[in-house]
Amino acid sequence: MKTIEWFRSEVSRRATIFAAIILVQALCGLFFVSDIVTDWESLTSREYGHLAIETLATVALAACMFASMVELRQLLTRMAAMDDSLRVSRGDMAVVIESFFERWKLTPSERDVALMVLKGFDNEAISELRGTAQGTVRAQCTKIYAKAGVDGRAQLLSIFMEELLDGGVRPDHLDRDVSPATAGAALSRAPAAP
């Protein structure tokens, strides 16, 4: 989560610098345009060449500014898409986790513990957070691993990791009936939709 937050603030910092550059270009454009207007007001026939070049430079600057704006829009659109897919994948992950827990028939307190295990808390931290004895947490973990059919923490995590890297629940997985006991052995299998 921290990495994603960092990435987001990095992209938005870049977008801000981009916007500032566009405004600097605009104000430079203002200076050039006012210069052209002044030159035009006091024009003698010999200065046409100078005026033409000045106008050309201003038009080029305006074009660059326009290109920068298109570029910034694309950066912002990508940022918004990232936000959206992040929200969706958070929701998806919650569904995936919930469907596994449902499948394994975890009790409410086992769900809490399992979720904390997935988030990387150790037994000591879990017992502190839940206000229970460490022995209780150990017993709950053992039951969770048994119900999930895995050897321990790392294998439990890998079930969800596989699910994510696989691109989520696929229709062909939904048809296959995997009993909770074999879920650990066949790590890439997803449970049937609850």
Next chain:
Amino acid sequence: MHAINENMRTAGGRSGARSIAVWDPLVRLIHWGVALTILLNGAIVEEESNLHEWIGYTAVTLVAVRLVWGLIGPAPARFSAFPPSIAAAVRHIATIMRGEKHVHLSHNPVGALMVYNLWATVLVMGVTGYMMTTTAFFGVDWVENVHEIAFNWLMLSVVLHVGGVVYDTWRSGVPLLPAMIHGRKKVPDDIETI
């Protein structure tokens, strides 16, 4: 399911409200840039000075960039997100009277009218201001009068604008001032967005 969603939301550091990116950096820089030019020219810089003219042209340039951005920018910045419509504004006021709460991600229809009004007024001030510097219109009464009337109208508009922001923040519970600073609207979970 609900428990996990709740869990994930608090894990993201937000509870009871979602924060949605609405104002991109270009919109924000232009907003505060225009506010600064109005403050400088209206209250600090001496009238009829060179600096007064340049600050005025800067305001016009900022508005011009914003108008281009209204055509090619990201969705919330585009005119299509807040079309000028008196009928929509009247409907919006009616929903407020009925006590309904929903949040417009871009400008609300009443705010949109104010936005177009502010831009138009700044442009009128810019054009009449420039005219006063030309030989053709120098010292012409109606030009100076329009510039003066537009300034008074602008001051009234700014007061109404700030009042509207304060009122809408109080009514909808969405802090609008921070949204124009960091770009994200914090919308309470029980309120729909449009």
